[in-house]
Amino acid sequence: MTLFGDKLAPAPDLTAFFNERHEQLTNYLYYMVHSRENAEELAQETYFRFLKQTPQAAILDLNAFLFTIASNLARDHLRAAKRDQEREFVALDDNMPDHKSDPEAVIAKRCVEQQLQRAIASLPNKTREIFLLYRADELSYKQIALRLNISERNVEHHLHQALMQCRNFLTKP
Numbered sequence: 001m002t003l004f005g006d007k008l009a010p011a012p013d014l015t016a017f018f019n020e021r022h023e024q025l026t027n028y029l030y031y032m033v034h035s036r037e038n039a040e041e042l043a044q045e046t047y048f049r050f051l052k053q054t055p056q057a058a059i060l061d062l063n064a065f066l067f068t069i070a071s072n073l074a075r076d077h078l079r080a081a082k083r084d085q086e087r088e089f090v091a092l093d094d095n096m097p098d099h100k101s102d103p104e105a106v107i108a109k110r111c112v113e114q115q116l117q118r119a120i121a122s123l124p125n126k127t128r129e130i131f132l133l134y135r136a137d138e139l140s141y142k143q144i145a146l147r148l149n150i151s152e153r154n155v156e157h158h159l160h161q162a163l164m165q166c167r168n169f170l171t172k173p
Contacts, residue, residue: 017062018047025070032074042077046070112170119169123162130155131162 025046029039046069059065120128133139133147134155141152141159148155 014051021063021066025066028067029070029074032071033077038077042070042073045073049073115170116166119166120162122169123165127158127162127165130158134159 022043026036026039026043029042029046030036033039033042046066049069050066053059120131123131130144130148133144134141139147141155144150144155145152
């Protein structure tokens with residue numbers, strides 16, 4: 001017998017408790033992790049952790065406790081999967097020569113990059129600063145607005161101006 005709350009719960013009652021909630025629990029986990037296999041594994045881990053709790057712990061709502069464990073395990077699983085995915089992604093160095101490209105394409109790309117640098121340099125100071133914060137530093141409109149103490153609408157206006165001027169600079173004969 002195990003102590004949960006103020007009552008002793010015999011093992012067959014826990015088995016029934018798990019059996020009654022298994023489908024609901026695995027569906028809940030599937031909704032979170034989008035994989036039946038992972039949902040089943042997380043459900044088993046949930047049961048294991050549920051049973052591992054010390055008998056001194058007073059658990060008032062067994063169902064809520066079970067689903068809290070499941071939710072935490074699912075979040076941990078998703079975080080780990082995201083970390084693994086980020087480790088697998090390796091960005092290529094833009095300065096590495098592409099041996100498959102023909103020399104004309106490489107020269108054309110460099111010319112466009114130089115023209116773009118000149119276009120950015122020709123922007124008014126405030127517009128250039130906002131453009132670089134957005135494109136190079138990858139800040140959001142809101143982050144830029146807060147940093148420069150201007151409205152998000154003003155940020156949007158400057159970015160629109162920057163893009164139009166760069167396009168005009170690159171397309172003029």
